[in-house]
Amino acid sequence: xxxxEYQAKAILREFGVPxxxxxxxxxxxxAREWAKRLSEGPWVVKAQIHAGGRGKGGGVKLARTADEVRxxxxxxxxxxxxxxxxxxxxxxxxRVLVENGCNIGTELYISLLVDRATSKVTVMASTEGGMDIxxxxxKTPEKIFREAIAPxxxxxxxxxxxxxxxxxxxxxxxxxxxxxxxxxYETFIGCDCSLLEINPLVVTKEGDLLxxxxxxxxxxxxxxxxxxxxxxxDYDEEDPNEVEASQHDLSYxxxxxxxxxxxxxxxxxxxxxxxxxxxGGNPANFLDVxxxxxxxxxxxxxxxxxxxxxVKGILVNIFGGIMKCDVIATGVIEAAKQVxxxxxxxxxxxxxxxxxxxxxxxxxxLNIIAADGMADAANKIVQAVAAA
Ligand code: ADP
Ligand code: MG
Numbered sequence: 001x002x003x004x005e006y007q008a009k010a011i012l013r014e015f016g017v018p019x020x021x022x023x024x025x026x027x028x029x030x031a032r033e034w035a036k037r038l039s040e041g042p043w044v045v046k047a048q049i050h051a052g053g054r055g056k057g058g059g060v061k062l063a064r065t066a067d068e069v070r071x072x073x074x075x076x077x078x079x080x081x082x083x084x085x086x087x088x089x090x091x092x093x094x095r096v097l098v099e100n101g102c103n104i105g106t107e108l109y110i111s112l113l114v115d116r117a118t119s120k121v122t123v124m125a126s127t128e129g130g131m132d133i134x135x136x137x138x139k140t141p142e143k144i145f146r147e148a149i150a151p152x153x154x155x156x157x158x159x160x161x162x163x164x165x166x167x168x169x170x171x172x173x174x175x176x177x178x179x180x181x182x183x184x185y186e187t188f189i190g191c192d193c194s195l196l197e198i199n200p201l202v203v204t205k206e207g208d209l210l211x212x213x214x215x216x217x218x219x220x221x222x223x224x225x226x227x228x229x230x231x232x233x234d235y236d237e238e239d240p241n242e243v244e245a246s247q248h249d250l251s252y253x254x255x256x257x258x259x260x261x262x263x264x265x266x267x268x269x270x271x272x273x274x275x276x277x278x279x280g281g282n283p284a285n286f287l288d289v290x291x292x293x294x295x296x297x298x299x300x301x302x303x304x305x306x307x308x309x310x311v312k313g314i315l316v317n318i319f320g321g322i323m324k325c326d327v328i329a330t331g332v333i334e335a336a337k338q339v340x341x342x343x344x345x346x347x348x349x350x351x352x353x354x355x356x357x358x359x360x361x362x363x364x365x366l367n368i369i370a371a372d373g374m375a376d377a378a379n380k381i382v383q384a385v386a387a388a
Contacts, residue, residue, distance in 0.1 A: 008214035022099025031073035053083030107200035129200035192222035257282025260305035325357030344384035348377035
């Protein structure tokens with residue numbers, strides 16, 4: 001789960017991490033009022049969307065008077081902001097952050113993430129703040145510094161100083177950096193984050209450290225422990241199909257391909273995507289209907305898959321363990337009737353009552369292509385889509 005920058009900054013503030021004062025606004029008039037309450041200016045008006053690269057796309061603007069704040073906010077609200085992270089369709093701006101502008105000396109980069117290679121939370125720091133960190137990693141990897149954190153010890157002052165020195169910080173700034181890094185680590189652990197990225201972290205001309213941008217990723221499975229963070233979820237920023245799916249307890253992730261997959265069990269779903277790729281096709285989604293899928297759930301799953309206009313064929317791959325294959329077959333037929341299926345459908349069933357299930361499918365009169373085994377199923381759907 002992701003949140004907006006203004007929400008991220010509110011969390012950081014609670015953990016004592018320095019961020020500029022600011023306020024979220026939904027219209028020009030309130031932007032002007034909040035600007036006057038915050039300071040004498042200048043201010044920065046920032047479009048709130050779940051994507052980075054806003055600066056380059058026109059979503060971060062400096063304003064020198066309160067009237068300018070109002071006009072800039074008015075222009076930004078309702079506009080479609082396109083950045084390299086939104087894709088060509090862009091995102092509609094429905095809220096802006098008005099915050100105090102600061103005198104930037106240098107821009108640095110800090111992030112905390114779970115590093116799968118070391119199984120540790122790791123701090124990454126770079127002097128190349130404000131830049132795309134993927135680009136820095138690709139072109140000048142020597143400019144990225146890392147400290148892996150031992151889970152029982154936590155982030156030590158020594159590690160923080162090491163990072164501060166790597167970033168070229170000296171004197172009082174070193175101590176400020178130690179405090180800031182430890183605040184970020186406490187935030188990361190305290191909120192069950194999967195990612196916390198500050199880009200840029202700036203050294204101001206006055207000699208302070210300030211987080212000018214903040215991006216959080218939260219472990220979805222831990223959000224229930226943080227109801228206040230759960231409430232920050234903005235459904236408008238998420239794929240409508242994924243939201244719909246989560247309301248039916250389906251695990252669904254949309255992808256760029258054209259073969260819709262309906263599978264029970266996450267492992268089988270991953271394997272199905274792999275074998276589709278291996279057979280020369282491209283999955284349109286990951287979809288796990290779960291172990292105890294009912295007819296209603298299978299129908300919902302079909303509807304969600306078919307609402308993706310890119311889907312040119314569907315592969316149903318079900319293992320009847322807890323569920324029996326005849327029940328699944330009935331569900332598939334019912335669902336296919338309800339959604340008036342027009343694309344080719346390949347079904348592979350295995351497990352309890354598989355023969356009964358296959359009989360039901362072939363007796364249904366529907367245009368269902370039966371498959372034996374995963375490789376056969378993947379080949380059949382890839383061929384059917386290519387022929388359609
Ligand atoms: P994004 O990463 O989406 O482009 P940022 O919040 O990082 O958005 O802003 C882009 C740039 O705008 C920053 O690198 C910084 O130079 C400038 N900026 C952002 N917020 C402020 C602020 N409060 N005061 C001064 N400059 C800012
Ligand atoms: Mg940024």
